Amino acid sequence: MCGIVAYKGKKNCYPILINGLKKLEYRGYDSAGIACISGKGNITISKRSGKVKQLEETLKKNNVHKKCTGTGIAHTRWATHGRPNQVNSHPHNDQSGSIVLVHNGIIENYDPIKKFLKSKNIKFKSETDTEVLVQLIGYFYNKGKLTFEQSVRAALQRVDGAYAIVVLNKNEPDKMIAARKGSPLVLGINEEEFFVGSDISPIINYTQQIIYLEESQMAIIGEKDYEIKSIEKDISLPKVVEKIDYKIDDYDKGKFKFFMHKEIHEQVDTISNTIIGRTKGHNVLLNGLMEYWSQIESASKIYITACGTSWHAGLIGKNLIERFSEVPVHVEYASEFRYNKILVDNDSVVIAISQSGETADTLAAIKKANDYGAITIGICNVPGSSISRETDCGVFTRCGHEVGVASTKAFTAQISILYLFALKLAYVKKQISKSAMKAHLDFASSVTKVKSILRKENYIKKIASKYKNASDFLYLGRGLNFPVALEGALKLKEISYIHAEGYPAAEMKHGPIALVDKNMPNVFIVPKDKTYDKIISNIEEIKSRKGKIIIITDSKEKVLKDLANDLIVVPKTNHYMFCILATIVLQLFAYYIAVGKKLNVDQPRNLAKSVTVE
Numbered sequence: 001m002c003g004i005v006a007y008k009g010k011k012n013c014y015p016i017l018i019n020g021l022k023k024l025e026y027r028g029y030d031s032a033g034i035a036c037i038s039g040k041g042n043i044t045i046s047k048r049s050g051k052v053k054q055l056e057e058t059l060k061k062n063n064v065h066k067k068c069t070g071t072g073i074a075h076t077r078w079a080t081h082g083r084p085n086q087v088n089s090h091p092h093n094d095q096s097g098s099i100v101l102v103h104n105g106i107i108e109n110y111d112p113i114k115k116f117l118k119s120k121n122i123k124f125k126s127e128t129d130t131e132v133l134v135q136l137i138g139y140f141y142n143k144g145k146l147t148f149e150q151s152v153r154a155a156l157q158r159v160d161g162a163y164a165i166v167v168l169n170k171n172e173p174d175k176m177i178a179a180r181k182g183s184p185l186v187l188g189i190n191e192e193e194f195f196v197g198s199d200i201s202p203i204i205n206y207t208q209q210i211i212y213l214e215e216s217q218m219a220i221i222g223e224k225d226y227e228i229k230s231i232e233k234d235i236s237l238p239k240v241v242e243k244i245d246y247k248i249d250d251y252d253k254g255k256f257k258f259f260m261h262k263e264i265h266e267q268v269d270t271i272s273n274t275i276i277g278r279t280k281g282h283n284v285l286l287n288g289l290m291e292y293w294s295q296i297e298s299a300s301k302i303y304i305t306a307c308g309t310s311w312h313a314g315l316i317g318k319n320l321i322e323r324f325s326e327v328p329v330h331v332e333y334a335s336e337f338r339y340n341k342i343l344v345d346n347d348s349v350v351i352a353i354s355q356s357g358e359t360a361d362t363l364a365a366i367k368k369a370n371d372y373g374a375i376t377i378g379i380c381n382v383p384g385s386s387i388s389r390e391t392d393c394g395v396f397t398r399c400g401h402e403v404g405v406a407s408t409k410a411f412t413a414q415i416s417i418l419y420l421f422a423l424k425l426a427y428v429k430k431q432i433s434k435s436a437m438k439a440h441l442d443f444a445s446s447v448t449k450v451k452s453i454l455r456k457e458n459y460i461k462k463i464a465s466k467y468k469n470a471s472d473f474l475y476l477g478r479g480l481n482f483p484v485a486l487e488g489a490l491k492l493k494e495i496s497y498i499h500a501e502g503y504p505a506a507e508m509k510h511g512p513i514a515l516v517d518k519n520m521p522n523v524f525i526v527p528k529d530k531t532y533d534k535i536i537s538n539i540e541e542i543k544s545r546k547g548k549i550i551i552i553t554d555s556k557e558k559v560l561k562d563l564a565n566d567l568i569v570v571p572k573t574n575h576y577m578f579c580i581l582a583t584i585v586l587q588l589f590a591y592y593i594a595v596g597k598k599l600n601v602d603q604p605r606n607l608a609k610s611v612t613v614e
């Protein structure tokens, strides 16, 4: 799982590659590397463990950046096979040193191939599955019977799993070969200049002429021209060039120390950006869905599939859609959806939620839904991303670049879209009146209440500092706020490495309560709704076992003050907006705990912003 960028042209490839890697770090950041090839076929490989910034410093120190040529490949890694050290970093080369390659994906049958190659006296340096692939290409090539292109094809025909690769060969320095199966790969084309990327982000500021390589295709890139071919057969395929009218602005931390902090604050604007232009009076306008709307509104069931934070948004979406429109909704982890027996058919709608639009499991789930004939909807943040392209229709969350690995503004934007979708569906099904619609849509004005949460930041920071040394947390909520509890616990785990569990507040009696003692903080999300009295009882149950109580509520009732060790009151709004406000409190709470522990909030250990392997 990783990010790939490559360049072939007349410019020095270094700035293109290093800046590209920075844009791709969301796919992994435990090691990085670059290989350049000169016209005479000298290959220089530079790689190291650590982040792209550290690679950049090393390359500058060694003056590599000045010596780079017009052809190079680069990689930022999230370790799958083999520790994140220098040897296991990409690019990898074959034993002869002729072939060098970067890879995103997993070669599943690496073990038998490795055994075979070892029996042919090929020595391995790394613990990676990737080295098996490059050695296999080298094995075919060095036997002398196959060309470079034929060797790459022969090797790819023998590997199982997922891959996006770019390969160079020192004996054919004018050629670069890219190929994909399972993992995405994009080509950028200019006059006598070619780019390859895991997505368009490292490319789009140089060219808008883009080819999305299809499954099992390879690109053979020469000095002036290129061909698209099939991996299975040596046949040329049509070049489907798309003009992508999109630029990626530089996005920096501004006055903030961490992107996550900035992104939490941006929610004052991002939630309204998501909504603006999508409501008119009592109407919801979701233009991206209109082509398929008649099928969407008549579907008998809806599935929502996603991973991580986006899956939590899906749970909130289920609650909203079922509540307003009474259409049954199933929420499935994408990794389960893709392998379980799922009763999806051409009368179903499948909604994929993904910030990045690149999560491998969600992408595979949506492909399965397409195969079953369902109408597929993408709720993505990144235009041009794989999931936004694979779905029949969709709605972009429009919350801008999200860099912090722990998703914040994308989550609240996803909830906002799901809210609009649920209302629209309910309205066409005549389940909700005009005036109720209008009242709901006025919730957009509640966005100013986000500001009032941010004004409480120092107060939340103080509370966080009291609990930063706890080793376990419980997060408890009911109904719509059960997913909020899950999301609060996930935020804490991701960035502070403290164990936390989210539970429906009443369900905690069936197990988690056994964990409660005087050291255990319990975060309760308590809106003044129909479950209010029930949740007060749940708090009492924890309190009587000496657990510490942190309450997030919109109620000013004294009973809460009496029960809570710490109380955070958010402004009154409707039930749905309350979820958003409570989430922002929990984001800040997790953020300040992690900052208090002096951790790298934006790039926590072992995680990646987008998980591009299954």
Ligand code: G6P
Pocket: 307, 308, 309, 310, 353, 354, 355, 356, 357, 358, 359, 362, 405, 406, 407, 607, 608, 609, 610, 611
């Ligand atoms: C990773 C990230 C999470 C994210 C999840 C799904 O685990 O660390 O923050 O929620 O992937 O990503 P997606 O881009 O599909 O929303």
